[in-house]
Amino acid sequence: MRAHPHSGHGHGHGHGPERIFQGRGSRFYDRVARWLGRGLYGRIADDIADAAVDEGDVLDIGTGPGVLVDEIARRRRDLRLTGIDLSEDMIAAAQRNLEIWGSRANAHVGDxxxxxxxxxxFDLIVTSFSLHHWEDPQAAVPELARVLRPGGRLYIYDFRFAPFETIVDTARAQSVLTGRPARRTQIRTGVPLLPRCVRQVLSAAPTTPGGGTGS
Structure with missing residues (x-):
């Protein structure tokens, strides 16, 4: 679970990973995420497996050691999966953990x-427990919209205090990620320490008959 503050792992944005996501700390976090967080990541992976289009491309932002990517890969072997994270140590762990999937699942350092x-x-973007660490969520919105294909969806999972409204308001102001009304719901995680979290879904406008995208 990404339930504590961090900078390199869970957000893919900022100015350098905190100590826990480097060296020995990153190896410890890798073990915790892979074993204690499987239930939570499995719950999110179920959502993504249901939502992703056939043979689609999925991006996981703040992938850490790649646990969510691995869980999605186990459910949907037709998807091409990519994770990004600021922490080079976390990406090294993710690459090791995702080796079994070959070229279908990979991880890169990215902001x-x-x-x-x-x-x-990408047809779908997901980020889990990372939004509340983004230093500039407004700047993230146009980038998310840029790499998302027409009709694609963005799934954000986080604590209630995360700046969901900032994402939605910025998207509305910039006329991006407005393909469908934004949906925010609470979901059960299956994890006793974090029984519920918030899921926010936004969508890119679909392609119009004239070749552009709707507003």
Whole structure:
């Protein structure tokens, strides 16, 4: 679980990983995430497995040691999965943990405000317990919209105090991620220490008959 403050692992944005996500701390966090957080990541992976299009491309922002990517891969072997994180140590752990999936699942160092991908790269983007650590969520919104394909969806999971309204208001102001009304719900996680979390879903506008995207 990503239930404590961090900078490199769970957000993909900021100015350098905290100590727990480097060296020995990163190895400890890798073990915790893989074993104690499986139930939570499994719950989120179920959502993503149900929502992702056939043979789609999925991006996990703040992937840490790649546990969520691994859980999604186990449920949907047709998907191409990518994780990003600021922490080089976490990405090294993710790459080790995802080796079993070959080229279908990979992980890279990256920042949510400067995503290292071309426009329209992903059908679905997910981020779990990372939004509340983003230093500039407003700057992340246009980047998320840029790499999301028309009709694609963004799934954000986090604590209630995370700046969900900032994401929604910025998207509305910039006329992006407005394909469908934003939906925010509380979901059960199956984890005693974190029985519920918030799920926010936004959508990119679909392609219109004229070749553009709707507002």
């Amino acid at each position: 949510v405000t400067e995503l290292p991908f071309p426009d329209d790269s």
